[in-house]
Amino acid sequence: MTKANSTLEILLPLALRHGYDYLPPPDILMPIRGQIVEVPLGRRREWGVVWGQGQGDVDPAKLKTIHAIADLPVLPVPLCQFIDWVADYTLAPRGMVLKMVFGTKAHLRTKKARKVFSAPRLKPDHITPTLNSAQQKATDALLALQRQQKFTVSLLDGVTGSGKTEVYMEAIAETLRRGEQALVLFPEIAMTTALVERFTARFGAKPILWHSDIGAAERYAAWHQILSGEASLIIGARSALFLPMPKLGLIVVDEEHEASYKQDESVTYHARDMAIVRAHLQKCQIILASATPSLETMINCQNGKYNHLQLPFRFGTATLPEIKLLDLRDKKMRATEFLSPELRANLIKTHAVGQQAMLFLNRRGYAPLTLCRHCGHRMRCQSCNSWLTLHQSKNKFLCHHCGYHEPAVTTCPACKQEGYMAASGPGVERLCEEVQSFMPAARLAMMTSDSMASPKAAKDLLEKMTAGDIDILIGTQMMAKGFHFPNLAFVGVVDADFALGGGDPRAAERMFQLLQQVSGRAGRAHIEGSVAIQTCQPQHKVMQALAKGDRDMFYAAELEERKQYRLPPFARLAALILSGADEVAVEKAARKIIAKAPKIEGLEILGPAPAPLSFRRGLHRWRILVISEKPLSSILQNWLSACPRPRQIDLHIDIDPYSFY
DNA sequence: AGCACGCCGACT
């Protein structure tokens, strides 16, 4: 008979809700919680973490003994609590969250050969920055909070170019002085050489970088430096939030409003929200920075939960651009043209005085739809219910939802008629063509995820733009990200209506943030900037707030609407997505779940219905939306555990969904 | 995540 408490629960980095029970190693000291150990599993060995006492309900004959204790520091207690918290909140198996902490098995495998790495020491006072009065005031507030050594949330709210980075760098400096670790999260970090250089210049040595493009050797070294506490400053994408930082003293989430902080695959978590939880468990300060804060963050400032620190002015002499709305409804434009006479005139004028312009359209490729004017056939994806986008630069039709592509054709695949295939709607490639038609001498370049795919291509493009070798940059939201082009005077938004009116409760907010960010590209140095926005809905609150430069007006109106319709941040959402190859089976599984829905006051269930993208990557998808006043995790846990479903049907639980495809 | 087990098609 095994005593219930003589075993240890070992959490393994596998898709398991709980750890497995193991006997402690015979002749070694009893391992403690957070200790990394190697255990036998089946006929292999696996690294895991001591999670606590064993359950004690396992057949003693099955019990195996811990094989070895890793020669590594113990995972910090607040990190173990964080793993539990994230798993409970997202309904992900605990083991999958641990897997994110481990990063890759390679970090643990080569235990004997593990080299000793030493991280360069960062100097908190390498340079003494010059701050303006608003920056100094915000810095003083952050430093005062940082010295309290407790959980506090601050929003660093400042327009593009107001110098937020310099301010939070001072909070980082204070963290370094105390010998603690600072973590800075960015939404996209792949092309941030300029950013790393700023940190290196400020602290006299390179910070640790953490994102998906980091090579195995560098990643391995970084992980061990972080766990040993040697690495003091970590700059990373959302996955860096799960790094084992034993001396974590500060978290910064830059561009906190960015939707790319939400992970939709595997464990679905929002890195900004989880960062706040980690700071809470760690009892440390967290700083959110943005020029266009999320509504969630704004309401927490309004009700006093967060410290609201504002940087109202642009650094130096730069001013904010004037924004003008161009009502597309009174323009008589051809179906093959997308730039109104006013927008064209603006481009020509800007070019004539030797300044740069930018055209923003959130559509990659040449045209979002190609159809046959003879038989009406439309080019569509075989694995998704979506149109194929024509990419002229690649001479291909591409599906933007899966990897599917096929060669571009001029003969209709359905009726075999030649010369009837017609592009419908604009893409950035088509805009290039249009601009070139009336400005043949202008030098154009495209900036999209396609043209920024390789770091070298991205660097070349940015250098050309900064050097003035490009007159007009035409691109997608890729352009909205904090690039600084000193000679950029005019920004044209080709279609500001693209996302409004869908089923996404955050569509207006996202649109406002995106257009504000795009607009912020104009007039960043000594040039006065201007912005023109083409829209069919000039009365929409997003457009009105942009034109008036009145951010508060937008937030107030949007908050009122969210409150009225019980949407976030006034209610909690969860999306249950069922998918499978057999459409009938998917629907059946969805209806089974609905049949077992709990009756709880304040809990609203919408659906089941085919998901907005009801067929994707060869799988049929049905969706159930859950809206609740109370936290959803435990409700869903109880509800769904009573809903068995066939193996062929996948259930994806998305807590706080941001994607409504 | 591995790794075995198991139940059907084509090969030394």
Added chain:
DNA sequence: GTCGGCGTGCTC
């Protein structure tokens, strides 16, 4: 006859 495809299920 058996080699091997990958669906299904288990690992304390």
